[in-house]
Amino acid sequence: MTEKDRKTYKKMYEDTICSPYISYIERIKTLKAIKTAIQGNIELVSEALSSDLNKHKNEAYFSEIGLVLKELSLTISQLKKWMKPKRAKTPILLFGGSSKLIPQAMGIALIISPWNYPFYLSLMPIISAIAAGNRVILKPSESSPETSYLLTNLFNNTVDSRYIYVMSSDVDSTKEMLMNKFDIVFFTGSQRVGSLVRQQLCSTNTAIILELGGKCPVIIDQNLNIDQSVEKVFNSKVINAGQTCVAPDYVAIHKDKIDIFIDKFNKLSSEFEKHIDEYPKIINKKHFDRLLNLAKNTELTVKDTKILPKAIKTTFNSELMVDEIFGPLLPVVSYSEISEVLDFIKSNGEPLATYVFTKSKNFENVIVERVRTGAVVTNEIMLQLANYNLPFGGVGSSGWGRSHGYQGFLAFSNVVSCYSRWGFGTKLNTHPYTDKKINLIKKFLK
Template sequence: MNIKQIVKNSRTYFKSHETLEYKFRKENLNKLRLAINKYEPQLLESLKLDLGKNEHESYMTEIGVVLKELTYNEKRLKKLMKPKRVRTAVTDFPGSSFRYAEPFGVVLIISPWNYPVNLTLSPLIGALTAGNTAIIKPSEFSINTSKVIEEMILDTFEEKYVKVIQGGVETNQELLDQKFDYIFFTGSTNVGKIVMEKASKHLTPISLELGGKSPVIVDKNVNIQVAAKRITFGKYLNSGQTCIAPDYLYVHKDIKEEFISEMNKNIIEFYGEKPLESSIYGSIINQRHFNRLKNYLNDGTSIVGGTIDEENLRIAPTLLDSVEMSSLVMKEEIFGPILPIISYTEIDEVIDFIGSRPKPLALYLFTENAHIEKRVLSECQFGGGCINDTVMHIASEYLPFGGVGESGMGSYHGAKSFETFSHYKSILKKRTWFDLPVRYAPYSPVKKKLIKRFLK
């Protein structure tokens, strides 16, 4: 496999201008839809093999959301492509102004293993909607799903248009040594730094969808039953291997015991008395991540869960109490089914703690107190989140998704995906039937007076 030649072929095809046409983009988005529907059984099976995902969860969080994203872009493609009229400054009379979207060119998409269908195909939809060609590097950890995606793409598109490249770290490094017109990376913060460094050598624009320790805050003025159920859902979805999963829980001391009891009820309701034997509860992706998560169990007291199944790489949904703030479980992103619980008295201590840490990808606040809501939204910096829910903001095509600081840069979903994979040319179109003389030499006091009036 000659990666340099693959990139060259993709660039040559982009320069043919075929991908620019509305009809071409529309047809290929429809091709992708047909392909996803055709390969749905294989994708569901591969997700089961890689992550132990049940079909309901796989469709809801992987295939269904991708199809919804496709529907949004297909319906709005013509409008998205249309030049956007903007106001024209008085200094540019007579004329008109607009922003003209053009694709970047050859796009590299590097996707992760935790949602290998969603986080590969969602950015691909944005790239193709915007008129780019794409090279995809899926994760080598979700090997079965990556193989199905490669087969599906090969069956659907010409390789010069969309190409999947498999491989590990060496393949990533070789790809990042090539010159791309845009790089879209989803993964860890540490690898994101490497991607950014490599991109800087070619001055390549990038999107980094990273992670971090996303807090959830539960005020005493909440519906405890609803809050506990929604946090249980968001935390243990995909066995906690979700970049926006609640990473630690601040709960008001007045309701802590009741809240823990309610979460325990929900865990049993979702996964049964023995979640390690549940047919709908997933597994950890590999032994290395399993060992890392197992060590976190020593950083506190398991008041719910804490049991493991090493043979099947499963860790039961766990609530961890008596956690030291200096422990590893409170420093590193957990990315698994372990939730440290910390009680608090005043919201100030929570806001101060969150502010002392890197900006998280998500934040979740459960409260009916408008003052606390306002304070958290205005004083805490984070990528996005929910009030009285968890993770569901990522499912909306009307809410751009992305991080800030160490949790990432750039955003996508819905119309924002088109914008992310497009460069907007700002165009001023002047008329010739009149030409303001004040900008031309020779200058005079009268012209200076007019210029001052125009530019105030």
């Protein structure tokens, strides 16, 4: 950590003790300042994402910048409603009183963001944290240096540093910062690192939201025409070269159609090769080599640190089916009965998203009812992220906690239960206890 990191945290901590909650006016002012800063620097954001990941400017906008601007617009327009105390029903046993729920800020939030969507996955939790009235320290990823540098300049020079500060992005700084007191930590990244962060916070009872990953399946009903699914699955592997936490990790398809699916998928990849110059790269050599090793017996189309999407026929017990792929490789496994797929999912950790291609509502219902997952999406891929009314998050090994929209606001809020009584009240629960009192209580409490 730099000396500025330490001083800024100390100042935020002192400010939070003196004034725990940021006012509505200051929240709106800060959110509008963020929006103005982004709108004035869209080209710079696109250039940073291109430098780090070779994202085309159109992909940078629809998968990161545009979604952030939409989240800001929603939050600014709805914040007064979200902050308003909500009335809660009061049971007759407590007659004479009233109940309400008041969302209050947690305090200081530490947000640790990843490299794969370094702009989007930094800004989305920041928006929610500020909306809820918290002060925020952002730790961007050291693996996306240009975007981290841009975020530092964007916030530390144009937005009020009393409320948002971008700290150093190296690993040692993160470890030191985590030794400080935070009221909530929001981590997005791998299961391995998320587990380390959680362990470090256990002794402090710090609230934590973990947005992790996992092996997100695509389950294709045997009665479906392959053309309805293969193109959507392929396009999802093109976006960010498959380096997306909710990207399809593997496809499970009926044994009679596996070869047709693989042939069509790889044909699409061959046709896409002419666009390889505007296709995202693998983030670094470590991940590039990891992917090459996973596909060591497969012929891949490679240029520099780019690997075109490739469907690979495999089995449930292969090396490709152990860990999250997080890249353009697509293992494809076959099933005879859907129970084979459900058993595999059950024994290999809860996915962040599960994709289903079917014409049958019954088939969809089987997946919804029997798979523990953060989301179920039918006949589409990854579009759940574009609906700000749907909370985003995992379950079990894919994380816990929810974000985006109103759920993101609640995630960074301490919802206070308030009960008030003005005037007389009941004495049913006071001494002396009598049969008449307990009979009345039994009447109400049943």
